[in-house]
Structure formats: C-alpha cells, structure tokens
Amino acid sequence: MATPAMLTGHHAVVTGAGRGIGAAIAAQLAAHGATLTLMGRNADVLHATAKTLPDSARAQVVTCDVTDEASVSAAFESARAGLGPISILVNNAGQAESASFAKTTLDQWQRMLAVNLTGTFLCTQAALPDVQASGRGRIVNIASTAGQRGYAYVSAYVAAKHGVIGLTRSLALELAARGVTVNAVCPGYTETDIVRESIDRIVARTGRSEEEARAELVKGNPQGRLITPDEVANAVVWLCSDGASSITGQAISVSGGEVM
Incomplete structure (x- = not known):
C-alpha cells in the first residue's frame, strides 16, 4: 500500500515530466518522499511543473532529447551529479502521430520508434548501473493500451508501444535476481x-x-x-513501492476495463 514518505531516500527520474501524465507522476512521487529529476525537451515547461511540487520536494530540471544518445548520456550524468544515484526510472516521454498505414512515411515510422521505443532503451541503459546498484531499483515504462491491442491509423505508434512491452518483459527477466523490478503501465485514452x-x-x-x-x-x-493522469500516476507509485516487490514483467492496463 502506498504511504506518505515511503520513497524517501530514492532518486527518481521521470522523462516527459513537463505536463500530462509525466507531471502527475512527478507530483505523486514527490508527495511520497522521492527526490526528483524532471526531464524533457522544454526547460520552461519543466520549471513550471517543478514549481507545482510540494515545498518540501527536492527536485531539479534537466533538459533531454530521449531520441539522442549523447543528450541522454549528458542528462543522466547531470541528474546523478545533482541529486545522487538513481534508483527509480519512469520512462514516460512519448509521442503519437496518426496516418493510415498506406500513407505512413518512413520518417513518421522512425519518429514513432525513436521517441516511444528507442528513447526507453537509451534512458534505461543510462540509468541501469545506478538502478542495479540500489538493490531495490524500479523501472516503470509508460506504454499504452496500444501496446496490448491494435488501433487503426496509428500503426507506427502501436508497433512502438508493443515494443516497449516486449522490452519490459525481457529486461524484467534479466534483472529479477538483482532486486530490480521492470513493469509497464498501459493507459487507455x-x-x-x-x-x-x-x-x-x-x-x-x-x-x-x-x-x-x-x-x-x-x-x-x-x-x-x-482516464485521468492521476489514475496512471497512482499505478506508477504503487509499482515503485516495497509492496510491489514481487510484481515484475507486467503490463498493467489503466483503462476502465478496455483491456482485460
């Protein structure tokens, strides 16, 4: 069960933290005691979100393009230099574009994979040494019900989110014996x-x-x-808690029953 201050002493990185689901996740992690690094492309938006956190929250803003390896590497070095080793990673940065499959361009396909899947890969690799060393690390990937079923006219996005869930399951097996859990949260609309x-x-x-x-x-x-962003954030906070220590490799649908 989630309790106040249960994440005290844990440094959480949230990508795509400036608005929407990412901002809600950041707020709830802070409310439960986590130290936060808010990552995203727009520093002004991130700083605005940081100002909404509880006065007691320790938080920093680090700009990052999750599709760029050098940017990710530099961002995670800044994160740990500012607030110490990372024990929680929430891969929330994402983007959705729509087109029929016949009209989906290679550029659009590659953009969807880059932001939604490659970004998750790069950020996880950058955080992994710290997460493993923590002894009870948490990696939570924000996927989508699009990773659990199909939707028309968003084939590139659907493919990327299916990839995120596959990565989640594979990495969960690799890290299970090291006290690290890896899960996906799959919001509906x-x-x-x-x-x-x-x-x-x-x-x-x-x-x-x-x-x-x-x-x-x-x-x-x-x-x-x-669905509301706070409902998604509730699931993330629970997965980061000690009470979810045996939950790993799961894709948890937060969708009002759309996926069962």
Whole structure:
C-alpha cells in the first residue's frame, strides 16, 4: 500500500515530466518522499511543473532529447551529479502521430520508434548501473493500451508501444535476481494534450463536434470516460513501492476495463 514518505531516500527520474501524465507522476512521487529529476525537451515547461511540487520536494530540471544518445548520456550524468544515484526510472516521454498505414512515411515510422521505443532503451541503459546498484531499483515504462491491442491509423505508434512491452518483459527477466523490478503501465485514452490533439484532428477531418469526437475515443472504455493522469500516476507509485516487490514483467492496463 502506498504511504506518505515511503520513497524517501530514492532518486527518481521521470522523462516527459513537463505536463500530462509525466507531471502527475512527478507530483505523486514527490508527495511520497522521492527526490526528483524532471526531464524533457522544454526547460520552461519543466520549471513550471517543478514549481507545482510540494515545498518540501527536492527536485531539479534537466533538459533531454530521449531520441539522442549523447543528450541522454549528458542528462543522466547531470541528474546523478545533482541529486545522487538513481534508483527509480519512469520512462514516460512519448509521442503519437496518426496516418493510415498506406500513407505512413518512413520518417513518421522512425519518429514513432525513436521517441516511444528507442528513447526507453537509451534512458534505461543510462540509468541501469545506478538502478542495479540500489538493490531495490524500479523501472516503470509508460506504454499504452496500444501496446496490448491494435488501433487503426496509428500503426507506427502501436508497433512502438508493443515494443516497449516486449522490452519490459525481457529486461524484467534479466534483472529479477538483482532486486530490480521492470513493469509497464498501459493507459487507455487519457485526458492529456496528446488526446486533445487527437480530438482536434477528428473534428478537422470529419466535421464532427468536439463532443462527438470525444465520444468516439471513449466508446472503447466500459466506464465511458477518459482516464485521468492521476489514475496512471497512482499505478506508477504503487509499482515503485516495497509492496510491489514481487510484481515484475507486467503490463498493467489503466483503462476502465478496455483491456482485460
């Protein structure tokens, strides 16, 4: 069970921490005592998020392009130089673009793999020595229900998120005997900028109203609603707790029953 201050003494890195799910994860990790490095491409957005954290939180901002190996290496060196060894990594940075498969360009395909899958690979490799040395490390990859099923018109994104879940399972087996757990959290459609952009695209392409476009996205959720960022963050915090020490290699759907 998640309890206040249960993550005191742990340095958590959250990528894509500036807004949406990443910002919610950062806030909840801080509320449970973790020291935080907020990573992302936009320093101003990250600093704005850092200002919303509890006054007691120890946090720093480090800019990083997760698709660039040199940027990732430098960012993680800055993270540990500022706040010490990393024991928790949350790979949240992600991006979604839509197109029919026939119209998906190689550039678009490579962008989706770079941000969603290669970024997870690079950041995990950069954090891994610290995470292993901690003796109870946690790696949580924010995947998607798109990694558990298929969706039309986002084939590149779906392929990347399936890859994230495969990486999660493989790495969990490699690290199980070292006290490190590796899990994926798979949100359904969540109230974030990415989903708002999806709604805008549906409106622009189909002429539907915003309400009709939103209804199209939530119809796959048996609860008939969008997920909130805090609901995703709750799952992440639990996976980082001692109470989840036996949970590894799992892809946990936070989707109102969309995936069972």
